[in-house]
Each structure stands twice: as C-alpha cells, then as structure tokens.
Amino acid sequence: GAGVSQSPSNKVTEKGKDVELRCDPISGHTALYWYRQSLGQGLEFLIYFQGNSAPDKSGLPSDRFSAERTGGSVSTLTIQRTQQEDSAVYLCASSLTASGGGNTDTQYFGPGTRLTVL
Amino acid sequence: AQTVTQSQPEMSVQEAETVTLSCTYDTSENNYYLFWYKQPPSRQMILVIRQEAYKQQNATENRFSVNFQKAAKSFSLKISDSQLGDTAMYFCALRNTGNQFYFGTGTSLTVIP
Numbered sequence: 626g627a628g629v630s631q632s633p634s635n636k637v638t639e640k641g642k643d644v645e646l647r648c649d650p651i652s653g654h655t656a657l658y659w660y661r662q663s664l665g666q667g668l669e670f671l672i673y674f675q676g677n678s679a680p681d682k683s684g685l686p687s688d689r690f691s692a693e694r695t696g697g698s699v700s701t702l703t704i705q706r707t708q709q710e711d712s713a714v715y716l717c718a719s720s721l722t723a724s725g726g727g728n729t730d731t732q733y734f735g736p737g738t739r740l741t742v743l
Numbered sequence: 744a745q746t747v748t749q750s751q752p753e754m755s756v757q758e759a760e761t762v763t764l765s766c767t768y769d770t771s772e773n774n775y776y777l778f779w780y781k782q783p784p785s786r787q788m789i790l791v792i793r794q795e796a797y798k799q800q801n802a803t804e805n806r807f808s809v810n811f812q813k814a815a816k817s818f819s820l821k822i823s824d825s826q827l828g829d830t831a832m833y834f835c836a837l838r839n840t841g842n843q844f845y846f847g848t849g850t851s852l853t854v855i856p
Contacts, residue, residue, distance in 0.1 A: 658844065667747075667834055667846040668788075681841060716788065723842045730776070730838070734788035 627651065629735035631717050637741045638707055646702040646738045650719030657700050658732060659692055660716040668716065674700060675723045707742045714739050745770045747837050749847035756825045757855050763810075764820045764850045766835030773797075775839050777811065777818045782832040782849075791833070794818065825854045 630649045638644050650657050659671040671684045674694040685691070689707075694700040704711055718732040747768045756762035768777070779791040794802045794811050801809050806826075810819045822829055835847040 656842075660844075660846075665848075667749075667848040668836075668844070670844045670846070673842055675842075681843065684843065714786070718788070724838075728793070731790050731793070736785075736787050 629717055629719050629733050631715075631735040631738050633738060634736065635739045635741075637743065639743050640709060641706055643703065643705045644707055644740065646704075646715050646717075646740070648700045648702070648717030648719075648735060650698065650700070650717070651733055652698075654719035654721055654733075655697065656720045656723035656730070657694060658718045658720075659700070659702050660718070661686075661713045662716055662737070663713045671702070673723065704740075707740075709742045712740055712742045745772075745775075745837055745839055745843075745845045747835050747845045747847040749835055749850050751850045752848070753851045753853075755853040755855055756822075758825055758827060760825055761821060761823045762825055762852065764822075764833050764835075764852065766818045766820070766847060768816050768818060768835070768837050768845075770816070770837060770839065772839055775837055777809075778836040778838070779807070779809070779818075779820045780834045780836060780846075781829075782834065783828075784831070788834075792820065822852075827854050827856060830854045 632647045658673040660668040676697050677694050689705045692702045714737040716737045718734045720732045721729040775796045777794045781791050782788045792804045806823045808821045832849045834849045837845045
C-alpha cells in the first residue's frame with residue numbers, strides 16, 4: 626500500500642501483559658513518529674526516529690515503553706506490564722525527512738492502533 | 744518547554760460560511776514550524792496547512808488560510824466556504840528545532856447543512 630499502515634487495528638489486553646504495536650511507514654520515508662491519543666485529548670508525542678536512531682526518548686511516558694526501528698523501515702512500540710492508563714489510540718506517522726524545506730517534513734499518519742487494557 | 748493551546752473545544756458553522764479556529768502557543772525558540780491537522784471521524788490524521796516561523800507571509804491552501812502573529816504567538820486557521828467534508832477535529836501543532844511535536848487538545852468543528 627501507499628500509506629502508513631499499523632497493526633493491529635485494535636488490541637485488547639489484560640493488565641500486566643506486554644503488547645507490541647507495529648508501524649509500517651511509507652517506503653522511502655526516513656523519519657517515523659509515535660504518538661498517543663487518549664480519549665478527548667490531543668496527541669502526545671512519544672518518540673521519533675531518523676533512520677534507525679531515536680535522538681530523543683524523553684517523550685516516552687515510563688520505562689515500560691520502548692520503541693525500535695530496524696532497517697530504516699518497520700517500527701515497533703512495546704509496552705511492558707500494561708496498565709489501564711495505557712489505554713489509548715497509538716498513532717504512527719512518517720515523513721520523507723525529519724526537518725527540511727519543500728514540505729519534506731510533512732507527516733503522513735496511519736490509522737492507529739486502539740489499545741484497551743482491562 | 745513548548746505548549747499549544749486551543750481554547751475552543753467545539754465550533755459549528757453553516758455550510759458555505761467562514762469559520763476561524765484559534766490557536767496560541769508558547770516557545771522560547773525562534774525557529775519552529777506550525778501546523779494544522781484535520782482528523783475526520785475515520786481517525787486518519789491529515790495535514791491541512793503548515794507555516795514556517797521565519798516566514799512572515801501567511802500560508803494558504805485553497806480554502807484554508809492562517810493568520811500567523813509571531814509576536815502574539817497566535818496561529819489561527821480560517822476555513823472559507825465551509826463544506827460538509829470539513830467536519831472533523833482540528834489540531835494545531837508546533838514542531839521545535841529538536842523535531843519534537845506538541846499538539847493542542849483540538850477543536851471539534853461541525854459544518855451544518
């Protein structure tokens with residue numbers, strides 16, 4: 626497909642379990658972003674990758690959250706020992722570059738993964 | 744620290760009319776980028792318009808335009824000739840020099856036929 630894809634689209638898990646969320650960016654996009662959107666809230670920036678590197682991980686809410694990107698393409702966001710407050714929609718976006726002119730930094734968003742922690 | 748504030752949780756406009764969505768922000772940086780994103784009920788977020796802070800000229804994209812007031816740290820979005828397809832959540836966002844994004848809490852816009 627031509628757009629950003631995310632899987633699964635919905636995930637229901639029990640408190641204390643680990644979950645892994647996947648993002649497939651647009652081919653050729655070097656920058657990849659993860660956000661969290663809680664009900665009725667704006668987007669909370671979690672982390673971004675330039676290539677396989679994450680220059681700043683300070684947006685991750687706790688040490689239960691981690692993310693990696695391999696081959697400059699697919700990224701996974703892992704949440705360990707999930708808590709009920711982790712319930713949210715997790716959005717992924719990609720852009721041609723992280724910064725630059727000519728709209729190369731325009732982010733294209735995926736449809737999100739709705740995570741529900743029971 | 745950067746913050747983005749959208750003080751209008753909900754707005755409505757008659758079809759074909761004009762509506763302005765407000766956004767204010769706070770940053771100590773001089774070079775940054777501002778964005779308006781649209782999130783329709785389908786949930787997929789799409790970019791509406793972007794503005795580089797170093798450019799004084801207000802950005803325009805067809806029926807969408809911004810009023811960027813750098814000194815006042817204000818970045819409002821004007822939608823002209825509103826259409827039913829404009830019904831969505833609209834988010835204002837700021838990107839700092841560290842490529843971190845800060846989003847407002849959104850404005851839910853309803854276009855009334």
